[in-house]
Amino acid sequence: MASAETTAESKGRRRNRADEAAGRGGAWFPRWYWPSFTLPGILWLAVLFLLPFYTVLSVAFGYVEPLFRTPLPVYQPWYWSFATFDTTLQKFYANDTIYLQPLIRTFVFVSFASVICLVLGYAVAYYAARYAGKYRVLILVLLVSPFWISYLMRIYAWQSLLTPDGYISDIWSIFAEPVNWLAGKPVTVILGLVYGYIPFMILPLFGSLDRINQNLLEAGRDLGASPAQTFRRVTLPLSKPAILAGMVIVSLPMFGDYYTNDLLGSTQTSMLGNLISLTVFGAGQGPEAGSLTIVLMVIVVVPMLYYLRETKRAAERA
């Protein structure tokens, strides 16, 4: 991408906008003209994005129908009851801590998986951006292709390899005691998460490393920095925004993931997502599912807002 050109163009646009605001140049549009383009999208989001969240709150702060055990949501905020929400929260910290383990596990799994994604993804993106040479296009296509393979299929493929009569188990049993990889092994689930989400890490890193001006690296070397120093003091700071963005973008879906564990783990490795997916269909557990969803939202809201702010800043800089 020729970034210099885009900057020049956007500068030109900003001037035009100033002209429009001052009534010079540009065409005249009625005030409602451009907002009307966004109206369908806004209405859609209001009904299918905001209203669902309100329903989650109403279900979480509502009751359960005593006979059929179906949720009885309360839609008036002034009648909300926090009884179920409170009991659910108590399962995280009070006397009955059955949810504490899955919560801790979620954080541990997500941290390990994100860090592995970062280390492995950085090495691969670095190679693809700087050394791929004539194989660049091929490597890029191969790096992108997991995006277009169904997540379920990719995890299913691993499940087939890890079953007791699968190829990985066969190879393993040549060297060591046979292990049932699918019987709730944290390693399996963590590597499954890495496998599933690492493409989301590699692409932003590749984009960022690819944009680093080679002259800066050469300047660093000319001024006497060792390769390691050049990396630490030039490359790493320049790719820091992409590192943070990548960490957020891989960890967000991991927090809500339940299917990786359903296919590769057991109840011994269940995570927050598993709790939600079990309670949401369970009889009499509607308010609990709503409460757990609120917990999940609270966990992801800070990284999410951080990511949105960073992308906005990056767009303004460009």
Add this chain to the structure above:
Amino acid sequence: MSEIVATDRTAAVPRARIRQSFFRDPWRKPYFLQGITIGYLLWSLLPVLIAVIFSFNAGRSRSTWQGFSLRWWTGDEFDSLFRDPDLRRAMFQTFRLALSTVVLAVPLGTAFAIGIDRWHGRPARSANFLMLLSFVLPEMILGVSLFLMFTQLLNNVFNLGTNVQILGLVTFQMSYPLVIVRARLLSIGPEYEEAAMDLGAKPSQSIRRVLLPLLSPAILASIAVVFADSVDDFVIVRFLSGAASSEPLSVKIYSAARASPTPAVNAAATVMLFATMLVIVVGYLLYRRYSKGQQGADVGSFAQL
């Protein structure tokens, strides 16, 4: 990197030599990184390839090879992908959902992108924020929220099933065209439209005859991306599927993988794989054709989408 590994005294001499050669030629071939990259690519793609191959297995197993056959594609009268009514229905359901999502999400997202690009003000910023929020929100949260809404608040209006699945998918996918088209709008700027209107075109004409043709690569790319992503979607579609008849292939794979899968599941996954790959490749070729001579018409920029 390799010089760090050598620690014992006997390795001191070669270690110094490695150091020196590293300084003399810092741009030498990075074998270590190359190894990691090749290893990564094998790790990421080989399992999928093996799964595709196993759809042609002659036996019932998806992990032990028992010879080649088309049994799980067409051969088996009851359990093969193209003859099991359940799997056939799921296949049609997958493509029905993906096509409907494209038809709704791409125009909605494109119009939103054009509008938000020219409308400046506080409500515009909030609307844009909301749209981007739906882009990064974990699918799980949106899925559960929509499920609760359609089963509680709107349970008299909608039943879980195809209609509701399409509504949910469109909500999640709408932001792809927004992001792609918006990037394109930023790079073409308003000059072409202004020129058209200076030459006497009405606003609607300038949009239809100048802006939309200029946006066509981005719209094509959005169509490909939304279609492929809808085919692969699992979380939302599973929460919103009603009876087993509205379950698409991704949900069938999930259910089968937790029970006792046959290679017919591999065949189903392979169909999804080739459908998305085909759409992406065709989308890319058209994209390249339409954006010929313009900047950013290489694989890299398409990949960045």
